[in-house]
Amino acid sequence: MTQIQTFPFERDKFELLKDFQYGLNWPVVYIQENGKEMYIGQTTNVYSRSKQHYENPDRARLKRIHVITDEEFNLSSAFDFESLLIQHISAEDSYKLQNGNGGLINHNYYDKERYLAKLEVIWAKLKEKSLVKQELDVIRNSEFFKYSPYKALTEDQLTVANELEERLIAGKIATHIVHGDPGTGKSILALYLLKHLKEREETKHLKAALVVPMSGLRSTLQRVLKRVPGLGAEMVIGPSDVMKQKYDLLIVDEAHRLRRRVNLANFGSYDQTNIKLGLPKDGTQLDWIMASSKQQIFFYDKKQNIVPGDVRAEDFEKLNADHFELSSQMRIAAGDNYLQFVDELLAGNSVSDQKFSNYELEMYDDIRKMVADIKEKNTKYGLARVVAGYAWSWNTKNGGEGHDIEIDGLKLIWNSTNIDWVNSPNSINEVGCIHTVQGYDLNYAGIIIGPELSYDESANALVVDEKKYKDINGKRSISDPAELQRYVINIYKTLLTRGIKGTYIYVVDEKLRKHFSHMLSGLKNEPKKSYSGIVKSPITREMISIPLVGSAPAGSPLLGEQNVEEYIMVEKSKLKPGFTYFILRVDGDSMNLAGVNDGDLVLCRQQLKADTGDRVVALLGENVTIKMYDKKDGHRILLPKSTNKIHQPIIPEEGDSVLGIVQEVLEDLE
Numbered sequence: 291m292t293q294i295q296t297f298p299f300e301r302d303k304f305e306l307l308k309d310f311q312y313g314l315n316w317p318v319v320y321i322q323e324n325g326k327e328m329y330i331g332q333t334t335n336v337y338s339r340s341k342q343h344y345e346n347p348d349r350a351r352l353k354r355i356h357v358i359t360d361e362e363f364n365l366s367s368a369f370d371f372e373s374l375l376i377q378h379i380s381a382e383d384s385y386k387l388q389n390g391n392g393g394l395i396n397h398n399y400y401d402k403e404r405y406l407a408k409l410e411v412i413w414a415k416l417k418e419k420s421l422v423k424q425e426l427d428v429i430r431n432s433e434f435f436k437y438s439p440y441k442a443l444t445e446d447q448l449t450v451a452n453e454l455e456e457r458l459i460a461g462k463i464a465t466h467i468v469h470g471d472p473g474t475g476k477s478i479l480a481l482y483l484l485k486h487l488k489e490r491e492e493t494k495h496l497k498a499a500l501v502v503p504m505s506g507l508r509s510t511l512q513r514v515l516k517r518v519p520g521l522g523a524e525m526v527i528g529p530s531d532v533m534k535q536k537y538d539l540l541i542v543d544e545a546h547r548l549r550r551r552v553n554l555a556n557f558g559s560y561d562q563t564n565i566k567l568g569l570p571k572d573g574t575q576l577d578w579i580m581a582s583s584k585q586q587i588f589f590y591d592k593k594q595n596i597v598p599g600d601v602r603a604e605d606f607e608k609l610n611a612d613h614f615e616l617s618s619q620m621r622i623a624a625g626d627n628y629l630q631f632v633d634e635l636l637a638g639n640s641v642s643d644q645k646f647s648n649y650e651l652e653m654y655d656d657i658r659k660m661v662a663d664i665k666e667k668n669t670k671y672g673l674a675r676v677v678a679g680y681a682w683s684w685n686t687k688n689g690g691e692g693h694d695i696e697i698d699g700l701k702l703i704w705n706s707t708n709i710d711w712v713n714s715p716n717s718i719n720e721v722g723c724i725h726t727v728q729g730y731d732l733n734y735a736g737i738i739i740g741p742e743l744s745y746d747e748s749a750n751a752l753v754v755d756e757k758k759y760k761d762i763n764g765k766r767s768i769s770d771p772a773e774l775q776r777y778v779i780n781i782y783k784t785l786l787t788r789g790i791k792g793t794y795i796y797v798v799d800e801k802l803r804k805h806f807s808h809m810l811s812g813l814k815n816e817p818k819k820s821y822s823g824i825v826k827s828p829i830t831r832e833m834i835s836i837p838l839v840g841s842a843p844a845g846s847p848l849l850g851e852q853n854v855e856e857y858i859m860v861e862k863s864k865l866k867p868g869f870t871y872f873i874l875r876v877d878g879d880s881m882n883l884a885g886v887n888d889g890d891l892v893l894c895r896q897q898l899k900a901d902t903g904d905r906v907v908a909l910l911g912e913n914v915t916i917k918m919y920d921k922k923d924g925h926r927i928l929l930p931k932s933t934n935k936i937h938q939p940i941i942p943e944e945g946d947s948v949l950g951i952v953q954e955v956l957e958d959l960e
Contacts (some may be wrong), residue, residue: 292360292408294415294417299355301344309335314338317368319375320350321421328385334365349386356419358412362891366399373442374409381435382424383517383841389440389948390489391482396442396536410863426733429663431672433574433713436731437514439485441478444519444618449482458539459492465580465611466587467545471629472787473621476589477729480543481511487539488520496538500526501579503547504672506709507729513542515572529575530559532582533566540579544729545588545606548575552599552765576601580609596724596781597764598773605701619788621731624649632786636779638752641809642734650792653807657738660796666885667792668718670954674734675712676702677722679778680761681740681798695721697738697798724781727788735789738796743778745802752802808888833859836893841877860956869895872950874907874916880930880937881905881916885955894950905952910942916952 297306299322307313315857322329322343329349333339334355343349360372373395380387409426416422429435443451454466469474478915484500487493500515502508505528512523525539529548531722532540542548551572554560564573567581579586588611592603605671619626624646634641654660661676668674682695693701702721705711711726721738742758745751754775759765768774786793797803833858865871876890884905886892900906900919908928917940930937 292411292415293311294356294358294412294419294920295730295899296354296419298358299340299352301346304337304340304344307340307357308353310336310357312336312357316359317363319358319363319368320372321356321358321416322349322354323349323356323385324353326386327352327388328379329388330372330375330379331389332368334368356421358415358816362405364399365757366402367405370399371409371412374406375412375444376603377424377435377440378413378429378439379422380440381429381432381438381947382422383434384423385441385546386419386519388519391440392489393484395448396444407861407863411867414510414736414867427672430817431511431733433710434514434517437477437481437511438513439481439518439868441475443479443482444475444620446616446618447475447479447848450614450616451486453481454483455490455493457612458487458496458585459490463584465585465609466789467590467606467609467611468587468614468616469615470591471593471619472594472617472784473616473619473629475620476591476616477511477543478620478918479616480541480587480589481514484541485518485521497536498525498539498541499532499537501529501532501540501542502526503529503542503544503549503575504725504729506711506726507544510713510730516715527676529578530563531588532578535582539585539587540743541587541589542579542581543589545576545590545595546580546592546594547596547728548601549599550576550601550605552573552598553766553912556597558876570857574601574605576605586605592896593780594728594784596777596784597726597761597908598767598777599763605642605675615650621792622649622787624651629787632783635806635809636752636782636786638750650794652792652794652808653803654794654796655803655807657700657796659703660736660794661700663794664734666716667734669885671733672730673712675717675722675727675732676720676736676738677724677727677788678738679740679742679759679781679785680723681742681758682762683760695738697796703902706777724784728784730788731790732788734792735785736794737782737785739782739798739802741798743782743797744799745805745806747801752779767871785958818888834873835864836860836873838891841875843858858891858956864893866895869897871895873916873956878914879934880932881918882934884918884931886916886952887955893954893956895951895953898948900948900951906948907950907952908946909949910940910946914949915940919948 295310297303312318313336315334317334319332320336331354340355376389379385385674413422414424457464464840468476480500484498487496487498494709500511502511508526508528512526515526516523551560560573563578564571567578569577569581590606595603622628628646631641643680662677664674669675671711684704685692685694694704695702705726707724708726711717711722712730744753744755746753756765756774764777765774797806803875837854838856838858839854872894874892874894876886876888876892879888886905894907904919904921905916906919908917918931920927920929926942928940929941
């Protein structure tokens with residue numbers, strides 16, 4: 291059983307730790323804090339470790355130590371939970387973390403999935419002690435968590451990091467290129483290195499910065515680094531900023547988006563930079579980096595060149611550079627096989643006969659359905675967005691009215707901002723272009739493949755119609771149709787690799803839609819629902835039986851069946867400690883706009899009070915119903931959320947009550 295025991299962190303109180311059941315010779319995770327600062331660690335002797343910490347002036351400022359224990363902890367699991375807590379608590383930003391980021395590694399060990407389920411329990415107990423505030427899913431969707439320099443590294447990331455550090459410490463002047471497909475953690479490693487090099491005694495003197503070519507991603511990373519002790523927003527710069535001083539080291543993220551002197555908005559400014567750096571007129575931003583720094587680390591993927599203004603692959607090949615490779619897939623739950631699938635799909639080849647576990651890959655014939663499904667996923671998980679190829683004019687740019695995209699009567703608009711569009715307030719109602727999402731992660735991505743990409747049945751090949759491709763800077767100066775096709779294909783490769791949990795695809799061109807549908811017909815996707823009695827989780831196999839207590843009408847109230855029909859297994863990590871749970875089967879369509887549909891099984895926690903906006907299970911006389919809870923003029927009101935206008939608001943009478951809160955709709959993965 292997981293417990294958290296709190297002790298004063300004072301020299302004359304350490305004997306309390308010595309007498310503690312888990313104080314000697316047992317793996318534990320501990321948190322030291324004083325309300326403002328915090329240190330997180332793991333040890334097999336918390337008594338001895340505490341005395342060591344007290345000799346450190348930074349640790350001595352901390353006033354309490356919270357010891358997290360479990361009779362099932364071992365060295366591997368304790369190490370893992372130390373890493374997980376550092377990653378999540380640093381992202382919440384309630385404390386200034388004293389930890390460095392060295393040694394955090396995402397390693398495997400026996401029964402790891404079962405141990406990871408305990409994080410939900412630990413987090414709930416930390417909330418009880420007011421050590422954390424936010425829910426785990428909120429933290430995991432935050433920009434700081436996604437780009438945190440405290441991220442645990444994969445084995446290949448750590449290998450590359452160690453090699454780069456050794457070479458920098460040795461002082462040998464060199465250029466380094468780290469290659470990696472989408473989702474292999476190039477940005478994570480870049481941020482990790484920036485922080486870790488500033489912490490190491492041998493490298494902290496280096497004048498270093500992180501160069502990010504895209505302004506939107508640059509703004510996001512500046513906000514992240516502003517919160518990191520020892521770093522700061524000023525350490526994230528654009529390519530044109532490198533000329534302002536000489537650097538010992540420049541780390542360049544998304545290096546494939548460095549520009550050359552083609553299709554620029556401001557040639558004059560660009561030319562002035564070349565003059566100041568003593569470069570010829572056709573000098574590239576790659577040349578700027580080389581001229582402004584002694585050493586360079588480029589994070590690069592040539593398959594993400596998307597416009598003719600990007601520095602060409604052959605310019606990187608000319609560098610006398612050391613090369614490194616990242617291969618482990620970190621973003622996409624479907625794994626490395628999904629990247630191979632995308633390559634085959636966009637090459638026009640037959641896709642491999644394979645199965646993507648724990649991943650939703652869907653082809654749509656109805657654009658409205660795809661957009662609606664993305665909005666539903668956004669309500670449930672957050673960070674679900676619709677993105678598209680640049681095949682429509684931008685009528686709404688600079689305050690223009692109307693719409694930009696129209697497909698089968700559905701009118702849509704492009705992104706209203708280029709800066710951090712993914713997290714902007716109205717992004718769920720807009721369509722993002724490639725320039726807003728490259729470098730970002732989404733939980734679910736709805737991809738609109740525009741009419742510029744079609745299928746030639748006679749040649750059995752994908753073809754690009756230059757007239758239907760609307761990015762002027764994306765095609766100006768191109769004379770070879772094969773070059774334009776390469777850029778368009780790279781755009782869709784980039785878009786199709788944004789989704790962590792799933793990718794939804796709608797193809798405008800009918801021939802290409804039929805071709806893709808035929809190619810995808812052999813894929814063995816996991817069925818969505820079968821209600822076999824088992825609800826599997828990718829996190830844990832530890833299951834709890836919850837009673838199914840009949841049907842709750844989500845239309846006109848009917849008699850609620852109170853006797854237990856059966857028990858359904860639900861993963862333990864879904865259940866919040868201290869609550870009693872039950873399951874209802876939905877009857878009716880009055881809540882279909884709130885993600886609760888006829889026939890759904892909903893997991894409910896028993897709770898007598900509700901807040902505005904909660905989906906509540908209400909007892910009205912002898913009838914049970916599910917509605918949205920609200921208040922009007924100080925009185926309770928139960929609202930339907932439905933496409934069916936027959937359903938009307940209900941005003942509860944005296945004696946009517948709330949039985950519970952709908953926590954989620956259960957989705958069976960078998």
